[in-house]
Amino acid sequence: MSILLKASDLKTPMSASDLFSRTGPLVFEVGFGDGRYLEHLASANPEWNLVGAEVSLGSVWRAYRRMNRSGIREVRLFKGNARFLVRDVFEEGSLDRVFVNFPDPWPRKKHLKNRLLQVPFFQILSSRLKPGGSLFLTTDHPEYFEFSVQQGQESLCFDVIQGPPPPATLETKYARKWRDQQKPIFHAEFRCHTVIPSAPRPISSIEMQHATLKGSLENVGPFTKQVRRFEGGHAFVMEAYRELDSQGLLFKVISEEQDFRQELLIQAWPKKDGVYVSLQPFGDPMTTKGVREAVLAVTDWLVSQGLELDQTWV
């Protein structure tokens, strides 16, 4: 498996042995930025199996290049939301440690809901950690620090042990920035003492996702953005393109299923007895309910353009 985790590599849930072909402590870093801390962990603890999640594509590439330069193989980099991996991907009782260095503090009141370290997250994490496993937080933000400590305690799952930050956490890109500004840095270990059982939510994997319609694609349009709401998420049909080498159409669709976001390409093309709509494998998507809904969103739009639904296999 490549060190870059693609959505199509993921299973829900996924064991450590699905991710790594060797045994060893499973350690997760949230928001790894340029990957400096993961690089440190890998060289200081060569027996650890490291997984990192990061929402910024630019940061994922910086970290990927860093791992390649250093020859680090026992790491998996996921571009996406850490919340998704914790809730849906990591098996119960699989994680040894979690590191969160300088998380985005979301200081404005209306953005507080975006903070990761809140009671529901701590409670889910309690069952993904091994017994006695810990989350380690280092931050420059006193208010987020206090908030996280309070939320960890309110979760009733963690003992919070405050102390000086481990030296290596003071060498990340953001740590250096704050250190240069002589800002104080705060650190705590959240050690799990009580587990609230909650199994990962399996994201159904559906093989056949297509539809057929009667009619022609020749005169459809103009196109406007379409939104399809479904239980657990949304599918946004953002744009439609005509293919130059055929009569087909391509649709760019974003599916959002809680914290799991995918960019999808759905194709509609003429066949001798009608029009066929299906997911393209471009970008290695995970075939989730969101993909099925994306096919249905495109199908609905084509029906609104005068085509007639024949059959769906979704």
Ligand SMILES: C[S@@+](CC[C@H](N)C(=O)[O-])C[C@H]1O[C@@H](n2cnc3c(N)ncnc32)[C@H](O)[C@@H]1O
């Ligand atoms: C302030 S930066 C710190 C980066 C790095 N840890 C460091 O110390 O240099 C916060 C990082 O977390 C990432 N991030 C924020 N929310 C996230 C989430 N829910 N899942 C994964 N990454 C996230 C951001 O893209 C950003 O790179």
